Amino acid sequence: MKNVKCLRCIKCGREYEAAPDATTCECGGILDVVYDYDYIRSVSSPESISASDNYTMWRYRPFLPVEEDTKQPPLRVGWSPLYEEPRMAEKLGIRKLYLKDDGLNPTASLKDRASSMGVAKAIEAGYDTISCSSTGNAASSLAGNAAAAGLKTYIFVPERAPIGKVAQLKIFGATVISVKGNYEETFELSKQAIDEYGWYNRNAAINCYLMEGKKTVALEIAEQLGWQAPDYVALSTGDGCTIAGVWKGFKDLYSAGFIDRLPKLISVQSVNTCPINIAARTGEPWQPMEENTIADSISVGVPRNPDKAINAIVESGGIPVEVTDDEILEAMRVTGRECGVFGEPAGVTGMAGLTKLCAEGKIPADASVAVIVSGNGLKDTANGIKAAGEPIRLEPDMDKFRKVFEELQAK
Secondary structure, eight states: OTTEEEEEETTTOOEEOOOTTOOOOTTSOOEEEEEOHHHHHHHOOHHHHHTOOOOSGGGGGGGSOOOTTOOOOSSOOOOOOEEEOHHHHHHHTOSEEEEEEGGGSTTSBTHHHHHHHHHHHHHHTTOSEEEEEOSSHHHHHHHHHHHHHTOEEEEEEETTSOHHHHHHHHHTTOEEEEESSOHHHHHHHHHHHHHHHTOEEOOTTTOTHHHHHHTHHHHHHHHHTTSOOOSEEEEEOSSSHHHHHHHHHHHHHHHTTSOSOOOEEEEEEETTBOHHHHHHHHOSOOOOOOOOOSOGGGOOSSOSSHHHHHHHHHHTTOEEEEEOHHHHHHHHHHHHHHHOOOBOHHHHHHHHHHHHHHHTTOSOTTOEEEEEEOBBGGGGHHHHHHHHOOOOOOOSOHHHHHHHHHHHHHO
8 A cells, every 4th residue: 555654553653564454553552554645645636536526435545545456345435415504503603513414324324434444454355254343333334334245244232232223234134143241341252253263353443444434524524615624523432433533534634735724623422421531631541431321322431442532632622521311312303403414312412512512602603613423313213202202193083183283383
């Protein structure tokens, strides 16, 4: 790969060749992909990328760690819409608000970006089976992207994973192991099985290439804003891989000279499960927490990529903020009714955090903010109904409807 110099451990600095099946450093640290920005500038530019007719995440191949002859995986991942929301911006008291609706990816979550990259690297390395652990979205995205590419999958999920996500897994032909335990126990079992049976490891905290797929959401935001970064980017944080990927994406563009400034990151976690935010705020080492939030995709008490995530928040001059489950449910309602975007609980947690910060006066009135909606609400319809309420149930009788209608009008 001419655009990649090496893989470098973020803990000890040791460098490795960028092998497609590389995992972690010998010291246990997570690796980072180091790019040759001079080379990237020599083969691409903002103008050349914008002229591309490949409207997927793979339009950014100069910034991606794949061989020149690696085929693009089959599913159309990326280039999700970035909606400007002037009415919502006015209500929040900020200049500009944008919603990046990544729930419109093939399996309805941002995790498709990581899985598309994982499938590409697994094929490069010659594997026919790929595996991961997940609270739901990473699992369903892997199953769908792998199925389209003809790879077998073994997926490990905690038993609390929403049934909609489990249904996706089964439909895509994955072998699903529902673990009677929490995410930490699920992750450990998957790691042991992957090591024993020699499958390709899609776990984002083990496989440094997965974050490179996730970063494409940041590349898209910048391009969709005319190669500019917003003042802030708000998103939910769980394992830490997504927020680290977003920061890597903006830093790559900045280092290559494609954008002239970097955004501040707003990291939003649940008040009940927020080890990364606490560490970023206090400067102390992160501590395990219980997993206790309706936002299952970020219900991670033992994050597997905390170092990169904490660094992203701190280095960006960002803001860690925690929200309650009730605030998440309210964000589901508001995002749907004001913006027409249906996000799952973790998908709208970024909006919940931004709303809270705006109410506290912590976001400047002249700020522009992009909120990443990372997953579609149809993945968790139970909480969708909890947020929006039950429908009006009525017999097929016009007189009864008139009565109900009159009551609604009187409210």
